[in-house]
Amino acid sequence: MSDCAMSEAAIKPVEENIASVRDLKVHFPITGGWLKKTVGWVPAVDGVSFDLKRGETFSLVGESGCGKSTTALAVLRMQPVTAGQIIFEGKDVTHYTPNEMRPIRRGMQMVYQDPFGSLNPRMKVGDIIGEPLVVHRLARDKGKYRERIRELMDLVGLLPDMADRYPHEFSGGQRQRIGIARALALDPSLIICDEPVSALDVSIQAQVVNLLMDLQRRLGLTYLFIAHDLSVVRHISHRVGVMYLGQLVETGTRDELFSHPKHPYTQALLDAVPVANPEIEAQRPHKLIVGEVPSVRNPPSGCPFHPRCPKAMPECKVTKPELLMQGASASVACHLYEPI
Amino acid sequence: MSQAEVHVKPLLDIRDLSVSFGTDGGRVRAVDGVSLYVNEGETLAIVGESGSGKSVTALSILGLIGDSGKIDTGQILFEGNDLAQLSTPALRKIRGDRIAMIFQEPMSSLNPVLTIGKQVAEPMWLHRNMAWDDAYERAGELLDRVSIPDAKHRLHEYPHHFSGGMRQRVMIAMALACEPQLIIADEPTTALDVTVQAQILSLLKNLTQELNSSLIIITHDLGVVARYADRVAVMYGGRIIETASARELYKNPSHPYTEGLIASVPSLDGNPGEPLKTIAGQPPDLANLPPGCTFAPRCQYARDECREGKPPIEVIRPGHERACLGYERIEEQVDERLRHE
Numbered sequence: 080m081s082d083c084a085m086s087e088a089a090i091k092p093v094e095e096n097i098a099s100v101r102d103l104k105v106h107f108p109i110t111g112g113w114l115k116k117t118v119g120w121v122p123a124v125d126g127v128s129f130d131l132k133r134g135e136t137f138s139l140v141g142e143s144g145c146g147k148s149t150t151a152l153a154v155l156r157m158q159p160v161t162a163g164q165i166i167f168e169g170k171d172v173t174h175y176t177p178n179e180m181r182p183i184r185r186g187m188q189m190v191y192q193d194p195f196g197s198l199n200p201r202m203k204v205g206d207i208i209g210e211p212l213v214v215h216r217l218a219r220d221k222g223k224y225r226e227r228i229r230e231l232m233d234l235v236g237l238l239p240d241m242a243d244r245y246p247h248e249f250s251g252g253q254r255q256r257i258g259i260a261r262a263l264a265l266d267p268s269l270i271i272c273d274e275p276v277s278a279l280d281v282s283i284q285a286q287v288v289n290l291l292m293d294l295q296r297r298l299g300l301t302y303l304f305i306a307h308d309l310s311v312v313r314h315i316s317h318r319v320g321v322m323y324l325g326q327l328v329e330t331g332t333r334d335e336l337f338s339h340p341k342h343p344y345t346q347a348l349l350d351a352v353p354v355a356n357p358e359i360e361a362q363r364p365h366k367l368i369v370g371e372v373p374s375v376r377n378p379p380s381g382c383p384f385h386p387r388c389p390k391a392m393p394e395c396k397v398t399k400p401e402l403l404m405q406g407a408s409a410s411v412a413c414h415l416y417e418p419i
Numbered sequence: 420m421s422q423a424e425v426h427v428k429p430l431l432d433i434r435d436l437s438v439s440f441g442t443d444g445g446r447v448r449a450v451d452g453v454s455l456y457v458n459e460g461e462t463l464a465i466v467g468e469s470g471s472g473k474s475v476t477a478l479s480i481l482g483l484i485g486d487s488g489k490i491d492t493g494q495i496l497f498e499g500n501d502l503a504q505l506s507t508p509a510l511r512k513i514r515g516d517r518i519a520m521i522f523q524e525p526m527s528s529l530n531p532v533l534t535i536g537k538q539v540a541e542p543m544w545l546h547r548n549m550a551w552d553d554a555y556e557r558a559g560e561l562l563d564r565v566s567i568p569d570a571k572h573r574l575h576e577y578p579h580h581f582s583g584g585m586r587q588r589v590m591i592a593m594a595l596a597c598e599p600q601l602i603i604a605d606e607p608t609t610a611l612d613v614t615v616q617a618q619i620l621s622l623l624k625n626l627t628q629e630l631n632s633s634l635i636i637i638t639h640d641l642g643v644v645a646r647y648a649d650r651v652a653v654m655y656g657g658r659i660i661e662t663a664s665a666r667e668l669y670k671n672p673s674h675p676y677t678e679g680l681i682a683s684v685p686s687l688d689g690n691p692g693e694p695l696k697t698i699a700g701q702p703p704d705l706a707n708l709p710p711g712c713t714f715a716p717r718c719q720y721a722r723d724e725c726r727e728g729k730p731p732i733e734v735i736r737p738g739h740e741r742a743c744l745g746y747e748r749i750e751e752q753v754d755e756r757l758r759h760e
Binding site for chain 1: 468469582584585612613614615616617618621639640641642643644645646647648665666669670679680681683684685686687688689691692694695696697698701702
């Protein structure tokens with residue numbers, strides 16, 4: 080599959096890809112016995128390929144254990160890669176050493192889910208935001224350093240006068256703004272957002288979503304957005320990939336995927352999300368799929384979704400479907416579909 | 420299932436409940452003069468963000484507010500008793516028997532060293548004087564009813580053998596064991612995956628309907644409210660600011676906070692890419708509540724009297740109440756907008 084995906088990418092007209100992931104595999108070792116020998120492998124991410132186009136938001140959605148966060152960490156090379164390729168700004172960075180990665184990291188930054196756990200409580204907010212500049216030795220001129228911090232705080236809607244305060248003096252929404260300002264410090268082109276709003280109150284989520292969209296427009300950022308909240312994903316994304324048990328089962332543009340979901344899992348996921356409108360809810364069919372996501376340790380044979388799939392056929396138990404194109408901008412891994 | 424016009428005696432009737440907690444910085448009032456009722460067979464959702472007082476209201480019903488919490492004023496009337504006045508042993512008789520509770524994190528509510536069967540059987544043995552063997556057998560039936568596959572054989576297993584969704588099913592089985600009149604579910608599915616969340620909530624709703632029990636769902640998820648609730652109470656800063664049937668609330672939100680909250684949620688049928696409507700400012704700090712309306716600091720319609728006194732609750736339509744002094748102002752602005760259009 081990797082060869083096929085690579086040759087396809089090579090033939091396609093060159094759209095400017097800021098990053099590409101080719102047949103990515105991340106397998107975690109299972110250790111056992113008192114010698115802690117490796118007795119098996121957990122395929123957390125098992126053959127995922129996608130491109131990130133400059134200036135777009137590509138979202139990875141799925142339930143816990145689907146591998147979306149592991150994929151994101153692997154793109155940042157913060158997670159050892161078992162197989163596959165990660166290409167960033169035209170360079171294959173898959174096997175870069177930490178020293179070689181250092182300049183590359185300036186271009187890719189991360190915004191974390193938990194604004195309470197991800198900020199050092201003993202550091203002043205200005206220093207938290209400026210720390211990446213210090214790490215990358217860009218803070219030699221103190222005046223310029225402080226000026227940059229003020230600029231960043233202003234950019235994310237924080238009062239620059241708050242730079243000398245500590246994180247506990249800020250609310251959840253403001254802390255997430257601090258996290259975003261820190262991620263922007265090095266002027267990255269790609270930002271990986273791992274569930275950036277799911278820990279926030281409903282009325283604050285909207286503020287942060289708006290900020291992220293506004294920053295994208297102003298700075299031309301590319302987002303790899305990891306989330307489980309489909310309504311937020313629909314709002315912010317240009318393209319979406321749906322993951323299940325370490326694999327991409329469907330990709331498509333936002334409108335295609337939300338209006339015409341193809342994979343039975345995508346359909347089930349969309350059915351399960353309640354819409355905040357009782358009149359629409361009363362008319363929805365609520366077809367619930369049975370069962371829960373199986374353990375990644377023992378993924379089912381064939382299609383990983385077949386034990387829960389309402390449309391499963393005998394073939395699905397045996398052969399794993401490949402992610403095949405459906406028209407120009409969508410793909411699905413399901414035996415119900417012929418490649419178009 | 421609008422209950423507004425039916426004059427039945429409510430199953431649970433909370434009147435002017437205030438609850439405070441002792442903290443290092445003095446007493447903090449988490450619930451401030453809350454009145455609400457639940458009718459028989461009805462599903463009431465209490466909606467609010469963190470610190471709104473929704474969970475404390477629910478926990479107070481069963482006296483589960485710990486040593487630092489205290490009910491300052493108010494009555495909690497249930498089946499002829501004022502639960503606010505009952506002693507702990509008397510409350511213990513009601514908990515799990517007449518009123519059951521389901522919590523957000525099933526792993527911390529289940530005893531890790533007792534088998535599932537023992538835990539599900541216990542309330543029936545305790546409250547219903549059932550022989551242990553009978554209770555144990557009935558536990559198997561209950562696990563079957565909450566769709567746990569191979570239930571009879573799983574009675575001997577421990578909570579850690581179960582997945583998150585399965586544990587929450589066990590919690591539901593325990594809650595239903597004594598066929599309670601009222602089930603309180605505090606964010607029952609927040610920790611679960613989307614597809615499992617839908618399964619659990621539908622199961623809970625169906626089983627309470629079969630028993631003709633009432634259900635209180637505490638949640639921050641407006642989608643969950645829309646799908647499962649008959650009636651909704653919206654809380655903010657320790658007070659109920661609006662109550663209505665679910666349909667009425669989403670159609671005619673009449674408090675600026677409710678209006679803002681509904682508008683700020685991106686929906687699966689909205690316009691993607693456009694800026695979302697937001698509520699400016701931050702959620703209230705319970706230790707530093709403003710003197711008047713708790714929402715006034717974030718409210719675009721707030722005027723001077725909003726900052727002075729607590730807005731009274733008024734009925735604006737049958738079954739639809741809200742606490743807002745700026746309301747006329749909102750109506751005027753809507754009229755204004757309509758004129759312009």
